Amino acid sequence: MTHTGHATQFRYAAQHKPNQLIYGNGQTAVITGWTVKQAIAKHLQPSEYAVIGQLYSPTRGINLLIRNLLLNPHVRYLLVINATKEDQNAGASQCLLDFFRNGIEENLSDTGRKSWVIRSTIPGYIDIDIDINALEKLRHAVEVEEAKSISEAVEKIKSYAQKPAIAPWGIPLEFPMSTVEPTVLPGTRYGHRIEGKTIAETWVKIIHRIKTTGTIRPTGYDGKWQELIDLMAVVTDEPADFYFPEPNYLPIDKSFLEEYISQILDDSPHREGVKYTYGQRLRSWFGRDQIEQVIQKLIGEIDAASAVMTLWDVKDHEKGGSPCLNHIWLRVVDNELSLTATLRSNDMFAAWPANAMGLRALQKHIRDEIAQRSEYDLKMGPLITLSQSAHIYDDTWSNAEQLIQEQYAAICSKLDYADPAGNFLIEIAEGQIVVTHTTPGSGEIVGCYSGKNALKLIREICAASPAIRPDHAAYLGMELQKAANCIKIDKPYVQDQ
Numbered sequence: 001m002t003h004t005g006h007a008t009q010f011r012y013a014a015q016h017k018p019n020q021l022i023y024g025n026g027q028t029a030v031i032t033g034w035t036v037k038q039a040i041a042k043h044l045q046p047s048e049y050a051v052i053g054q055l056y057s058p059t060r061g062i063n064l065l066i067r068n069l070l071l072n073p074h075v076r077y078l079l080v081i082n083a084t085k086e087d088q089n090a091g092a093s094q095c096l097l098d099f100f101r102n103g104i105e106e107n108l109s110d111t112g113r114k115s116w117v118i119r120s121t122i123p124g125y126i127d128i129d130i131d132i133n134a135l136e137k138l139r140h141a142v143e144v145e146e147a148k149s150i151s152e153a154v155e156k157i158k159s160y161a162q163k164p165a166i167a168p169w170g171i172p173l174e175f176p177m178s179t180v181e182p183t184v185l186p187g188t189r190y191g192h193r194i195e196g197k198t199i200a201e202t203w204v205k206i207i208h209r210i211k212t213t214g215t216i217r218p219t220g221y222d223g224k225w226q227e228l229i230d231l232m233a234v235v236t237d238e239p240a241d242f243y244f245p246e247p248n249y250l251p252i253d254k255s256f257l258e259e260y261i262s263q264i265l266d267d268s269p270h271r272e273g274v275k276y277t278y279g280q281r282l283r284s285w286f287g288r289d290q291i292e293q294v295i296q297k298l299i300g301e302i303d304a305a306s307a308v309m310t311l312w313d314v315k316d317h318e319k320g321g322s323p324c325l326n327h328i329w330l331r332v333v334d335n336e337l338s339l340t341a342t343l344r345s346n347d348m349f350a351a352w353p354a355n356a357m358g359l360r361a362l363q364k365h366i367r368d369e370i371a372q373r374s375e376y377d378l379k380m381g382p383l384i385t386l387s388q389s390a391h392i393y394d395d396t397w398s399n400a401e402q403l404i405q406e407q408y409a410a411i412c413s414k415l416d417y418a419d420p421a422g423n424f425l426i427e428i429a430e431g432q433i434v435v436t437h438t439t440p441g442s443g444e445i446v447g448c449y450s451g452k453n454a455l456k457l458i459r460e461i462c463a464a465s466p467a468i469r470p471d472h473a474a475y476l477g478m479e480l481q482k483a484a485n486c487i488k489i490d491k492p493y494v495q496d497q
């Protein structure tokens with residue numbers, strides 16, 4: 001603290017997310033929620049606030065925010081902005097207000113860790129290593145208010161700034177924080193294909209793949225993430241009313257989804273402090289309704305390979321906060337409509353399930369509109385997402401580990417043995433192993449291999465059908481070796497026996 005004339009100048013020191021904050025030298029911390037922090041800062045002088053920062057998630061953000069506040073006891077006012085639909089959906093601002101109003105109790109977090117749980121209908125946690133007395137002191141020392149709009153927030157912050165400076169409520173407090181670096185298995189970095197019947201099932205496989213083989217890298221947001229580049233997820237059979245597992249292990253539920261779908265399907269006017277919505281980019285941003293364009297395009301030319309919608313604006317390079325979802329493409333093959341979406345950057349743990357369900361709703365909307373307006377009664381084809389940076393942030397690593405532990409084995413055990421690459425029938429004829437390759441389902445013969453050396457044969461098969469599933473190739477290798485042994489000892493060979 002330094003004294004300059006009558007004015008008291010404070011300096012906010014952040015240990016967590018230091019580069020994500022706007023610093024001032026007043027006594028009010030401004031939590032903007034999902035409203036862009038610059039939209040508030042531009043109406044204020046630095047002397048009027050201590051710090052301005054966004055808060056997206058109750059489970060991920062509040063703990064770090066509280067740690068920063070404990071380090072800055074000169075903060076005596078807290079203004080929480082709860083202005084947008086996104087804030088209501090995420091519940092972070094509400095949960096933070098509940099911390100100050102209702103306090104905490106010792107309990108287990110969603111990952112089963114002993115934590116301080118905020119007394120709120122929205123789950124929010126604070127590390128148990130933080131002294132309860134410090135938390136209680138903070139709760140009572142800071143005057144907290146909520147604002148429902150930018151103008152209301154600015155007015156309140158300015159009125160706090162009129163008040164004479166107050167002494168800090170104590171000395172800065174710091175509490176230890178434990179971090180565990182995950183073990184990363186070797187694997188391909190670029191280009192991954194993951195398929196599942198439902199979004200829920202595909203999600204578990206995606207999380208497993210990134211968590212086990214993703215590269216650990218710094219994020220642009222003062223932290224780390226684990227990343228794979230160009231991860232293609234193919235969801236084949238998501239039902240029309242969406243599959244939510246029971247108990248629901250997804251990070252979203254049906255009521256969140258209803259709100260979220262409108263962010264993709266419906267236009268929304270530009271509002272100060274709100275970055276963009278996908279609906280706005282699709283419906284009006286470029287002066288065209290691109291969803292309508294695509295419906296018209298396919299009705300006019302059902303085989304078109306140009307049913308494209310774009311969300312990236314070349315001007316996006318000039319400003320921060322560009323859309324993550326960039327390109328959507330629809331295609332009709334065999335009377336089924338597939339949708340492929342490219343996302344430049346994708347938080348696969350927290351955002352992908354909502355992104356995928358929202359896109360599935362868009363695919364369904366386009367299918368239904370085409371059916372209503374033309375003679376094409378298309379089936380729903382797969383939903384394909386191509387996530388270019390497919391990442392999991394470090395603050396959800398423990399949730400990801402827990403998901404893998406609880407769900408991955410069960411999902412793998414449900415694998416059916418039908419490989420889209422086809423079937424291979426193995427026999428012995430005239431002292432040779434003979435392998436016949438047939439199509440899945442109809443069983444048409446599409447290839448034949450013969451020889452005595454099992455390793456040579458499996459290599460030939462894998463080279464000719466590189467999309468063969470790894471478990472299928474391993475099974476064939478074993479069967480071929482059994483057949484080779486039978487030839488050696490002159491015994492009959494029967495596949496699978």
Ligand SMILES: O=c1ccn([C@H]2C[C@H](O)[C@@H](COP(=O)(O)O)O2)c(=O)[nH]1
Pocket residue numbers: 220321322324325345346347348351352355
């Ligand atoms: O629909 C969305 C919107 C955002 N994000 C994630 C991707 C990034 O982790 C972060 C956005 O950061 P930038 O790439 O814009 O810095 O949010 C998604 O996964 N899906």
